[in-house]
Amino acid sequence: MSAAAPSLTFLALCLPFLAALVAPALTRRMGHNAVWILALAPALAFIHFLGFLPAVADGGAITGGYAWVPSFRVSFSWLIDGLSLTFALLITGIGTLIVLYSGGYLKDDAHLGRFLSFMFMFMGAMLGLVVSDGFLMLFVFWELTSITSFLLIGFDHTREASRRAAIQALVVTGTGGLALLAGLIVIWNITGVTQLSELIGLGDVLRESPFYLMALVLVLGGAFTKSAQFPFHFWLPNAMEAPTPVSAYLHSATMVKAGIYLLMRLNPVLGDTAAWTTILPVFGGVTLLVGTFLAIRQTDLKQMLAYTTVSSLGLLVMLTGFGSDHAIAAAVLYLVAHSMFKGCLFMVAGLIDHGTGSRDITRLGGLRAAMPITFAAAMAAAFSMGGLPPFFGFLGKEEIYEALWHADTWSLAFVAVAVIGNGLMFVIGFAVAIKPFFGPVRETPLHAHEGPALMWIGPAVLALGGLVAALVSPVTHRFVSSPMASAVHGAPELVTISLIPHIGAPLLLSLITIVFAVAVYLGLDRARRFADRSLRAIGWGPDRGFDQFMSGLVRGSRRITGVMQPGRLDIYMGVTFVFIALALLVPMAVYDEWPARPVWPEDAAFHELTIMAIAFIGLLAVIYARDRLTAIVSLGIQGFAVALIFMLFGAPDLSFTQFMVETLSVVILALVMTRLRLTAADHRPTGQKLIDFSIALACGTGFMLYLLAVTQQPFRPYLSEFFEAYSKVIAHGGNIVNVIIVDFRGTDTLGEIAVVMITGLAILSLIRVRASRPDQPIVDNDPDSEPTPTGAWRKGRKLGEGA
The missing domain is CATH 1.20.5 (Single alpha-helices involved in coiled-coils or other helix-helix interfaces)
Structure with a gap:
């Protein structure tokens, strides 16, 4: 790999984000024609990744990146093999077509620039996800896809349905992302590696670990929520509230395929266990059936296609769970085919909506003459979705049946699931491709017309791609199918299936699927x-x-808020101090770590005894103070006594800080107390006083015992030795205290300065507030009330205004 290649790959990963930055400004200047320039970003990334095809086809893998947090072996790194390269080509290739399609679909939308910016961020997040090598990089991009999809699904934020769908997608996939993070942490702790390229060779270590099942469940939580597996499938059809370009991109190459990518990527290390080969086929098979059954019910074109995406994702999970050579090959072939025909059909649905003003299949008909290009693309995609030759979907369907056909009951059950699922997807695909275009012409909200070139380029290219990929299947397998299957399987695998039918069980099952699908299609209304x-x-x-x-x-x-936040400050403070006391006393009681009883020093100096006496006198002054102001001032006595102790033991800087804090505290509390309407006597009932006394005593005792325990620990001089050794060498300062404050603790010192500044501003504000009566509250709770007799508070008076 050349020295410039890592920089070029990094630039290719950044191109979508750079396009996101310039999209709003460029569309304001050029309108929808800006998409021709903006589409160059994914197109150039597509060309860059095309250059890796020969090396990857020969069994190589491209890695690279930059150190992020070297001490934890965290890096911004990428792994480009057959799996990630295929996904990268789908994301950038289909992404280019989607950008052009968006320019035609949202031609007159005032927010086209914002939409494209969100779309490019979404594209960049998905691209980063599939090429990530580091665990942390994978998780960051994983969550970024959830955030950007939230922005796209809720793009029309004025509609409640859009907002609900966006929040639903974010909650479901975001929660799954947290499960994935936990799973990656478990895998990291089991294997000690943080890179996927290193993890691939540690499958036995992970499978033999007692924490394997925990890691598996957590990873499946992330994958199943992202790829809409039952029972988390509901968010995906609701995401159809997004504009059609989002739906087409979301369902074909991004977001929902992220979970499939994760399962395929981790198949070599998590697969080949009883849990893997049971959980994935069962959940995948159920999702396949549920999705197709729900799709039959729908009449909206996008909803019909959305539920078949749920079915297709279930089929991919089921095949990945089987894990055999043919099952992996079938999953690879079907994933590529699905990306092309589903992206095409969604754009067809958008073209029909754009050209007629309706997506209701029961109100559409006779559009073949008015929309010939759209019709041709729809039929080609339906052939591929139905698994008919000469399209790439046929190869995927034949390989599916080859993988599942075995004599045992378990395999035969999933063969039946696959036949039913594929048959119903055949029905939906041809319903979308035939019913709107054949039959009598129906009246639609708009006069039916073909869409602009920007809108039909995408479906035409994808429809043609499904045909060409099948016609030149040896080339497709050489550069795409075989390298991807090898990466998923964890060992070299050769995919050889072609368009030439072979007599056997797969062909028979295909014929059964077609007969079943035709029967359901003829009775589609009854089935619905x-x-x-x-x-x-x-x-x-x-x-x-x-x-x-x-x-x-x-x-x-x-x-909970009503209980925990009732609006009473005394309750808040009481609960806080109760938990402080528990945190201090309970650990010492549970672990029997009480400090030793302190011994009064026999050689205590007179000035030390004097300071202790001053502190004790201050304590008595606080207890026996007749009013609150006297108590506040008396509190400063203890603070000054502590400051004197600091000074006597050689910490003048700490002593000075203590003097400042005590002075400021007394001043602020005194100013606040003089502005509050407080009674001279304490009217708390005796029971409340006992409770408060107990809490205060517990906190005081806890802090006393904690400090005694700390001071009785042996002194560890390594920090002092560090500062002594490096203050001169690193910070070039002879005064160690100054060096610590300014250099080693520079940020902490800056924070302390900020606190002092804010405190000073608060004092200044309090001083400037004047009231004619000391018992008058600062804030007038009723701004509409009449002025007081002295005229100090008038209607509309604001805090901080002078008299």
């Missing part, structure tokens, strides 16, 4: 009514459960 009745009979579902959970969370938070 049956699905609707069934779901209404079930009633409750995860989507409704999410609303109930969020509502319960809000109600619970309000109740």
Whole structure:
């Protein structure tokens, strides 16, 4: 790898974020035509990653990056092998088409620049995720995809449905991201590595660990929520509230594929166990069936496609869980095919909506003549989605049946699941491609017309790509399928399937799938009514459960807040000091770490005894003070006594600080007390006084015992030795105290200065507040009240105004 290559890769990863910065300004200047320039960013990144194809096809992997936190072996690094390279090409290639499509779809939108900026950030986050080598880098980009998708899904923030869908996606995927972080930390602790490239060879170490199941469950939590596996599937169809370009990109190459990428990436180290080969196929199979069943019910084009995406993700998880050579090859082929045909069909749905003003399949028909390019792209994508030759989806479907077909009951059950799922996806694909374009012409809100070139370039290219990839399948397998399958499997694997049908079980299962799909398609209206009745009979579902959970969370938070935050300062302070006392006393009691009884020194000097006597006198003065102001002033006696102790023991800087703090505290408290309306006597009941006395005594005793325990520990001079050794060498200062304050603790000193400055400003503000009566409160709680007899507080008076 050349020396310049890491810089070029880093630039390719930054290109989407750079485009996000300039998109708003460029669209303000050029309008929607700016997309032609902005699309160069993902296009150039696509070209850069294309250059890695020969090396990766020969079994190589490109790594690089920069040290981030070397002491923890954390780096900003990338790993480009068959898996990450395929994802990078899909993200940047389809991303280029989506940017152009957005320019046509949102041509007249005033917020096109903001939309494109969000889209580029989303693209950059997904690109960074799939090439990340470091655990921390992977997690950062993982969460960034959740944040940017939240911005895109809620783009039309004036609609409540958009806001709800955005929050739902963020909550579900964000929670899964936290589970993933915990899983990566567990894996780090088991293996001691922080790089995926190092982790791949430690599969046996991870699988044999007693914490393997914990790591697996946490990782699956992140993957299942991101890739919408049952029962977390509900957020994905709701995300269709986003503009169609977002839906097309989200479902084809980004976001929802992140969980699939994670499972494929970790298959060599987490796979090949009973838990892996059970959990993934079961959840994947259930998601496949649930998604297709829900898709049959829908009449909105985007919703129909969204639920089939849920099904496809379930199919990919199921195949990854099986983990055999053919299953991995099938998952790879289907993932690439799905990216192309699903991106195409979503853009077709957007073209139909743009050209007719409707996405309701029951109100569309006869559009073939008015929208010929859209129709051709839709049919090509439907052929691939249905697994028909000569499209790439056919290769994926044949390999699926080859992988699942075995004589045992377990395999046959999943063969039935795959046949039903593929058949229903066949139905939806052709329903989207046929029903809007055939039959009598129906009246639509807009006069039906073909979309602009910016909008049909994307679906045309993806439809053609699905055809070409299948026709030149040996080349596709050489550079894409085989390297990707090898990376997922963790060992070299050769994918050889072609368009030439082979007599056997896979072909027979394909014919059964087609017959089943045609039968359902002919009775689609009855199937839709049956699905609707069934779901209404079930009633409750995860989507409704999410609303109930969020509502319960809000109600619970309000109740807890009502208990914990009742609005009484005395309760807040009491609870705080109770927990301080518990934190100090309970550990010493539990672990029997009470300090030794202090012994009065026989050689105590007279001045030391005098200072102790002063502190004791100050304590008596506070206790027996007749009013609060006298008590406040008396509190300063203890503070000054402590400052004198610091001075006697050779800490003049600390003594000076103590003098300042005590002086400022007395001044501030005195100023506040003189402005509050307080009674001269303490009217607390005896019971409350006893409670407060007990809390105060517990806190005082706890601090006393804690300080005694600390001072009885042996002195460790290593910090002093460090400062003595390096103050002159590093900071070039002979006064060690000054060096510590200014250099070693510079930030801390700056914070202390800021605190003193803020305190001074607060004192200045208090001094400037004047009231004619010392018992008059500073703030008039009723600004509409009549002026006081002295005229000091008038209607509308503000805090800090002079008399």
